[in-house]
Amino acid sequence: MSSDTxxxxxxxxxxxxxxDKIALKLGRAKRQVFLQMIEYFYRTKKDPLDINDDLLKTTLLKQxxxxxxxxxxxxxxxxxxTKREVERMTESQRKVINGFNGLLKQNEVIPTLMDKQNQYLYQLEVHYKAIVxxxxxxxxxxxxFLNIFDGYAMARDNISSIGSRKEKDQLLITTQNQIKLL
Structure with a gap:
């Protein structure tokens, strides 16, 4: 203890x-609470009788x-x-997300479109081969036909103008039969 009396x-x-209630509520000894009350009134220069301390009120109101x-x-x-920027950024992020969602939907559609395109190209290839x-x-x-026609022309030239009509008709029928066999 100190040497104070x-x-x-x-x-x-x-x-x-x-x-006792104040000390119990604050969790301190009664002597310590009493000393702290003295220190409080000494430092703040408040009058304990003035319960409605106007200086305290005005100080608190000013603060x-x-x-x-x-x-x-x-x-x-x-x-x-900051709120405006956050809202703007949120809106842009919403647009980005919507854009990505659109891409996801397109990515789901693209394989079926590619399959259809591959089927179409395959059919084109089949038709092209058939045309070729x-x-x-x-x-x-x-x-x-040109060979048959050349054979006909040569045979006709070989048959003389004197040749019979029957030979000419026979040559024509033979040529027609060869053309029909094509």
Whole structure:
């Protein structure tokens, strides 16, 4: 303990109960609570009789106004622009997500379209091959026809103008039969 002389204060039992409740509520010893009350009144220069401390009220109101003003300034300078930017960014992200969702839908459709396109190309290839085969057949028919026609012309030239009408008719029928066989 310190070398200070301890003094005692007398108070009623009701005040003692109040001090006990305060000390119990704060979780401190009664002596420590009492010393802290003395220090509080000494530092703040408050009168314990003035329960409605106007100085405290005005100080609190001033600090509250300053605090509210600071918050409003921060709201105008930081919060509102930040909120706008966040909303703008959210909207752009929403558009990006919608774009990706559209791509996903297209990615689901593309394989079926590619299958249809492959089937169409396969059918085109089949038709192309058939056309090429027909063109070859046509060319072969032309060559065969020209051979038959050349044979007819040569045979007709060989048959003299004196030749019988029967030989000429026979040559014509033979040539027609060869053309029909094509």
């Amino acid at each position: 301890l003094r005692s204060i007398k108070y009623s039992e009701a005040e003692g109960l109040k001090l 509250h106004r300053d605090y509210v003003g600071f918050i409003k300034t921060q709201e105008n300078d930081l919060l509102i622009p 085969a027909q063109l070859k057949t046509k060319e072969n028919l032309k060559r065969s």
